[in-house]
Amino acid sequence: MEKNQEFPRFSMPLRGLLLLAGMTTVAWGAFFKWFGAPLLSWLSMHPEVPVDVSSTIYGSFGLIIGFLIFLSGFYPISWLYLIMVGIGGKLISAIWFAVYYADILGWNKRTIFHLGFNEVLWIIILGIVLWKALQVKAYLQTLED
Structure with missing residues (x-):
């Protein structure tokens, strides 16, 4: 191990991003x-036409993730495994929304916003x-050896 190797840092803003990602995912799940x-009707290409689709399971999945x-x-x-589960959950959620809901709701600014920004x-x-967390963990393991 080199003595001049810089210590990788996991800064507070990265923690803040994790907390913010969790809160926004919980909010959209709720x-x-x-x-x-009403949300699906608002997201649909034709908001005046009621959407006859349940989103309870999708929302519950979002709450858990x-x-x-x-x-x-x-x-x-x-x-780290929770971050990995979160990435996997967001990926599943994005695919689920794109395959199931976007087909029913139609592609428009709102559905693209939800898929692009929220997922x-x-x-x-x-x-x-x-x-960044993996870098810090790898560095800490080199110190233990």
């Missing part, structure tokens, strides 16, 4: 679970946070 019909992402913000180096953008951000 919207889909408890305000499913959001809670796990939020928990990962407390011990991100030790609980895909957070997958990228969580991937960067995970990469």
Whole structure:
């Protein structure tokens, strides 16, 4: 091991991103679970036509994934698996929305916003946070050896 190797840092803003990702995922999960019909109607290409689709399971899944992402913000180096589960959950959620709901609701600004900002953008951000956490964990393991 080199003595000049720089110590990788997992800064507080990265924890903040984990907490923010968890809170927004919980919020959108709650919207889909408890305000499913009005939300889906608002997201649809034709808001005046009622959407006859349930989003309770999709919302419940979002609530669980959001809670796990939020928990990962407390011990991100030790609980790497929660960040990984969060990324996997966001990926499943994005695919689920694109395959099932976007087909029913139609592609428009609102559905693209939800898919792009609430799912895909957070997958990228969580991937960067995970990469940084893995760097710190690898460095800490070199100190133990």
